[in-house]
Amino acid sequence: MSFAVSTSVPGGAVLPAAAVSCVGVRADRTRRGVLTALIRAQLDDTTARGEVLSTLWASEARIYGRFGYGVATRGRSVRVARARGLRPQAPAGGSVRLLDRAELPTVLPVLYDGLALCRPGGITRPEGWWRLATETSGRDHVLAAVHTGRDGDDGFVVAVPARGDEFVRPLQVADFHAADPASTAALWGFLLGVDLTANVEASMRPLDEPLDLLLADPRDRTVTGEQDETWLRLVDVPTALAARAFPADPDRGATPVLLAVHDPLLPGNSGVYRLGDGAAERVAPLGGCAAQLECGVAALASAYLGDRAPSALAATGWWTVHDPAALSHADALFATTVAPWCGTHF
Ligand SMILES: CC(C)(COP(=O)(O)OP(=O)(O)OC[C@H]1O[C@@H](n2cnc3c(N)ncnc32)[C@H](O)[C@@H]1OP(=O)(O)O)[C@@H](O)C(=O)NCCC(=O)NCCS
Incomplete structure (x- = not known):
């Protein structure tokens, strides 16, 4: 199940999100793809309802990464x-x-x-x-x-x-x-x-x-x-990135970066995004232009609310760096003044 919530993203925008809960598969029917089918159906429903994000608390940390969820708050x-x-x-x-x-x-x-x-x-x-x-x-x-x-x-x-x-x-x-x-x-x-x-x-x-x-x-x-507190799935990456603040002031070190995002489960999200100057937009399909940084949609979720700096994600293999100069710019773009946090268990 999921229920509809509003969630705040850096910069103060509020987005519609699905708060996913009560996930379970009969004990004698596990490991044959039932959860995978449930998630597929739920992501389709979420997309149809126009919910930009999906969020959940995970009983175990190894279940949801494969479906594009990343730890977004701790x-x-x-x-x-x-x-x-x-x-x-x-x-x-x-x-x-x-x-x-x-x-x-x-x-x-x-x-x-x-x-x-x-x-x-x-x-x-x-x-x-x-x-x-x-x-x-x-x-x-x-x-x-x-x-x-x-x-x-x-x-x-x-x-x-x-x-x-x-x-x-x-x-x-x-x-x-x-x-x-x-x-x-x-x-x-x-x-x-x-x-x-x-x-x-x-x-x-x-x-x-x-x-x-x-x-x-x-x-x-x-x-x-x-x-880990909440796990986040960016269901509509273009809308999620466009709604989030990316500082526009180059004096603060936030020069725009080109980030390639991979989303095999929802391929409409894949592409190269230009982030910065107070905006974010998809500028090319994957491979359509040279990206400076690259990540999967789950690793994007870990930076999206400000929980993890891109440099920390790159240093640990979650993001790939093609242009090292872009990393400090990405850190400045994704940084938040307060730690992201949900504080509501569901
Ligand atoms: C977790 C649960 C929902 C998984 O359901 P399932 O139908 O077995 O999942 P699937 O068969 O679709 O598994 C998809 C993949 O995830 C993996 N996976 C599923 N549950 C996993 C777990 N707990 N730990 C590690 N990997 C897991 C499977 O091995 C499979 O991998 P593969 O494609 O490489 O073979 C089920 O085991 C369950 O109900 N557990 C108890 C309740 C629970 O923890 N719910 C989650 C609440 S947040």
Whole structure:
């Protein structure tokens, strides 16, 4: 199945996307091409609906690359000891209020709508997502806090105590979205002030969440893991590239590059694209002109939202370099100021 979402891409454009979920094949019918047929049908449906992108969370990392999906966002698991809290100089201000359990289904979706598309890779959440999320969170203790800054509500966190020894169990973050570092700081500060918990644990946090810079003792944060978060499939490469910002200013090093893209599954996407000068367009079929850089559609997805620099992808064999001078230009073109991140499990 998939459900329709909007997703933000670098530069702030919002594109229609299919959020793919619940993929499964009967255990006694696997490895005979059923998933391959399902993906083919789904990509056809996605194309027919005009969805430019397809996104998913993968149960295993070796399933979807062959279908043109690449890791597009990653997340970090952290454990924060709560003894010392934030630095006194950490951005402060605003106020935190708690929500009643009964308010969650109505208040959180509205708050989330204002925060969903702050980062590249963020997605909107349809009503059904919220219904499932609130139906399945049948725990007794749910802590939901909202931060209000100068311009109104700008962040929220939902956390639940983990099972364990009553007075030392960790507080587990279930949902945490904030508009900026100040709101992030205020909500972490709030969590770290909750008594009778040993520490605060959170998974799939943005890679650039500046927790170590906010804490009184940066070693109070332990990074316990780093995982692929969402996998992205560019279903309509020309539209996806044209919608994404590529900086136009040559003084910043962003000279246009010619990139050859291969997409055997959806060959209409293959071709040589000129990226830069604030635009992206296909200028030739594959082989129609000399490309400076070359990649498959899955490796393009890894750079598309800004997760990986083209130079890192080239150094590890995901991209091919024909003109080394183009690589630093491609890095400048694909760079984003914030790490891409979704923050919604589906
Ligand atoms: C993962 C799953 C959907 C694959 O379905 P399937 O019908 O067996 O897949 P296909 O037969 O179409 O496989 C296509 C190719 O992918 C490979 N492949 C499929 N699943 C794979 C896996 N888990 N790991 C590595 N390779 C895999 C197959 O070997 C095959 O390769 P080949 O063409 O070189 O022979 C199925 O095993 C399943 O339902 N697993 C449990 C649920 C699950 O993990 N779902 C994914 C949720 S994101």
